[in-house]
Amino acid sequence: MTDAAPRLAALAETLLGAPLPVRIRAWDASEAGPPGAPVLVFRHRRALRRLLWKPGELGLARAWVAGDLTIDGDLYEALGLLSGLLWERPKPATAPARGAVRRAALRDLLALAGPWLLPPRPPAEEAPHRSGTQHTRSRDRQAIRHHYDVGNEFYQLVLGPSMVYSCAFWQPGGTLEQAQHDKLDLVCRKLALAEGDRLLDVGCGWGSMALHAARAYGAKVTGVTLSREQALYARKRVAEEGLADRVEIRVQDYRDVKDGPYDAISSIGMAEHVGTDRYREYAGLLHALLRPGGRLLNHQIARRPEPDETAYRADRFIDAYVFPDGELSPLGSTVGELERAGFEVRDVESLREHYGLTLRAWVSRLEEAWEDAVRLSSPGRARVWRLYMAASALGFEHARLGVNQVLAVRAAPGGTSGLPLRTRTWPAA
Template identity: 45%
Template sequence: MANGKSMTVAEMLGFFLDPATPIRMDAFDGSHFGPADASLHLKVTSPNCIYQLLAHPNEIGAVRAYVLGDLDVEGIDYANPYPVLRALFSLASYARRPSPVDAARLAAAVLSHGVRRPPVPQTEGPSKFARIKEGLLPHTERADSKTVSFHYDMSNEFYADFLGPSMTYTCAVFEDEHMSLEDAQANKLRLILDKLGLRPGERLLDIGCGWGSMVITAARRGIKALGVTLSKEQAAWANEWIAREGLQDLAEVRVQDYREVPEHDFDGICSIGMMEHVGVKNYQSYFEEMYRLLKPMGRLLNHQITIAHDKPNGKPGQDEFLDRYIFPDGDLGAPGFIESCIHDAGFNVVHQENLRQHYALTLHHWCENLSDNWDDAVKQVGFERAKVWGLYMAACALNFEIDGIQIHQFLAVKPDRVGHPDGKWYPLRPWWRA
């Protein structure tokens, strides 16, 4: 540390990295680690970085230090830090764990400067324990309303800065890597509606409808579309969009929990990027509710992020960064478990596909858009939150690329036990254009 103490920041870093690591670190105390010509150049600008990592020797400590500027990277694009994350990932083999003796020496060196409670970014939300203490039990209607508002009710203009004109906050579907984001999002909406096979005059329920892109697209086909969301900001945007298009007779978006929708006998239901908010323990009841809302031979299209590998003992989980900064109470399940829940709710699962690479491409487009509109994004939500969003989207892109997470579409049919030997139940083979 500073003031002639026995251990420098560079020496501390040496406990965690092999001396041959091709990385450069310059610290506030004048110490340096690694070659000056390394392509990745870190800067520890404040003692608070050390205290953050000591208090939380996990991703939360690193995220706090980064968001507050105590840990920085030379030349980084805060809107799109993907190149830095990719470079750090490539250096994982150089990491090492300090021995208990070295860890004790390191802690003693830091604490010799006194106990310090480092600051917390204003953008950080309460921990899961703190939310429960406030009576916000995960995935109750009250808690879901609060957590959805935390994520979405910031600024519609901020989301427009990176989502683009489609305002579609889910994975696009690309014909190839050169397809534009707008065309790929339109392609995704087209694919979902084609899979559902709805005709003009039939009824669609879009659960977690976002800013209304699916509702609008369906109404343009003559489908009667109802969208529900827990975000007031989203609903206001969507209904203004519906009015501009003159689609009020066919489309509506409500601020309503899916468990409170009074209508039923829908011809189709889509759930696009909604299940991440439901909670794995509630999957079965969620799909049972979808089954109840559909008419016989109605179709369900569920599009959701999944984990590539089951958690220990089959338990779902979410890292603390996402829980504190992005999606409180967010939860991911494995694709096999999800398909079993759909089946056990009474559906016939007729098709599923993994669109993992498509989400990585989508996120790269979003990061590029955020970079292009950085000044306005900071104006809308502040520097800290804009910085957090760049980190979140870049990290997700990397996670999709390395197969840590995936995204699946499941198409299911509510069976009619009459049988329909004439083939009107559903065609023998997939009927949509891929």
């Protein structure tokens, strides 16, 4: 019998109350669904078992990471078509199955999945289950190392020579490398860095911001990260460029930095790891580390608030495979917490479309060097990154996600900010 795909498609549509937007190819080579659409390939019955044990996003993610589920066709198109089932969830055209009909459909799916008793083991790339209080120092170290200590060679393959792992700042027709250089320079100009200024780079990654600020603006930079692999790589770059007298890289929690005051602080793609409950503490600590008149540039991903939300609901795929314990706040919440900490917010700039371009560039680099990516990490890890970056690109392009640079000042006596009257001119060095 070669009828698994038609049966699977019919049962899925019954349970969802909506037609499937993609084709399905099953383990028996049967196909069903809209002609010409991208194909969701169930390579093994195990993919269906994963979905039955963990319905929704986590089951799909486990099947994808394990290689039990793949996509034949354009990944972006397929994810866009599936977004109504995964993220956007419009009201279905017909009511999902209920009661006896739903139970019958589930029984049929169980039969289609084959004889099984226990759930398939999660892929090795999934973060271990975590219980207890989030965002303690030890738990944050574990979360950061799960994501960043994958291997510097793997990150270099994906990110390119800049080794910048945050949204670039694009000009029409520009390259990824130029766009990342321009983003780092934009941050330095917004902070009005000058020769000899003390800059604290919170979550310094592989040292790119610290190096640029020291090299191009003459700043004296302290970079802190929780990732030992990042720190080793960054220190090597600092030594190779002869900037050891200007740049210090520490393996240190931002909560343990005590050697202020600094003239400026950059926090680029780090605050997503802080956590909603800790954000006021984060903002207060950075405020205390600045001298009066010192500037903070907070570059952070934001989510759109739900009209009726009472608490943030984590993305289960991201939490399990990408950023354990990561939390995204709405822009308004971030600005409010910075103001409550004593900052004067002087400028907010959205770079949402720029992140879609950045992520697509990273996906292209990953796909072009797929065999090397697998060799440097694992097949599952490479699949995690491809899905995460492609889905995130669509999230920014469809305005489900945003990314913003917030410039804030610790006011000096008399209210002096030290910023130009027309801040958007951002004078260069």
